[in-house]
Each structure stands twice: as structure tokens, then as C-alpha cells.
Amino acid sequence: MKKNEKTGLLVPLLFAVYLLLLIWIILFKLEFSISVLKTSRSINLIPFYYENEIGMGFHLKEVLENAVIFIPLGIYLCMLRHDFSVKVKFIFILMTSLILEISQYILAVGRTDVTDLITNTCGGMAGVGLYWLSVKAFHNKKRLDFIIMVLAAVATIVVIGLLAILLIVN
Secondary structure (H helix, E strand, C coil), X not given: CCHHHHHHXXXXXXXXXXXXXXXXXXXXXXXXXXXXXXXXXXXXXXXXXXXXXXXXCCCHHHHHHHHXXXXXXXXXXXXXXCCCCHHHHHHHHHHHHHHHHHHHHHHCEEEEEHHHHHHHHHHHHHHXXXXXXXXXXXXXXXXXXXXXXXXXXXXXXXXXXXXXXXXXXX
């Protein structure tokens, strides 16, 4: 197998691992056992509305976490399908987020929230924007893709290693 074929297989593999981690984080809330998940089913259709024990408030941390976790989706999408228009990438990211939000409702494992849909989509599009800016800065898409692939591989190995430690400790 040639070097290009190996690297050509690595990006889809890393993307698949990222998607599995994304599903685990959003649907299963980083739990190793489904039985410990709180079952609740609710829908919030008011953007950036949060109801808690004290009243309403803006949850900047949650908004940022939702955006940041979707940035790799936009980057991977650009690496895997550079021929897609920005509109198609937007729709793909939006639909991925929508499927995850609807799945939370169906599985009763979280709050289906329009704010999450907005922030997830913004995060994915930020990834598309970061990738585009990086291509402009590097002037070499193949080199950039290789650098991102290496960084993603290292990050994936570290995350899987940490998860393995958590599984062993628990």
C-alpha cells in the first residue's frame, strides 16, 4: 500500500472515531453505562432560553462547549469533501446536529434545544471557516491536510488512551 493510500484511509477513520465520540458525548453524556443516564424528555424552541432553579440565565460555557465540539465536523467535512459548496456543508452540519437533537428526544436522554442546534451549526461552520483560512495561510491544501491529519491522529490517540484509563479505573 502506498503512502497516499494509507493517509487517504486515515482521515475517514479519524472522522468515524470523531463521530462516535460526538454521539457518545451528546447522546450518552460521557457515561459508560446506559442505565445511569437520567431519562428526561423536553424540548426548548426558544433560542438562548435557559430555565433553572434560580430563574433564567445565559449559559456561556454550554454555548461555547457546543460550538467547540462541532468545529472538527466542519474541518473533517472540508478535508473529505472539498468539492461540496459552503451551502451543502452548512446543510450537512445542520442536519447532523438536528439528528442528534431529535435522537436525544426519542431516547429521552437529554433536552432537545434549538440553542444547541444553533451553536452546534455555528461551531461546524467555524470549522469550515478555520479550514478555509488555514488553506489561504498555508497556500498548500495537501500539506495542510497532512498537518491536520497528524494532529487529529495524535489527539485521537490521546483521547482514546484517556478513555481507556477511565474504563480501567471504573
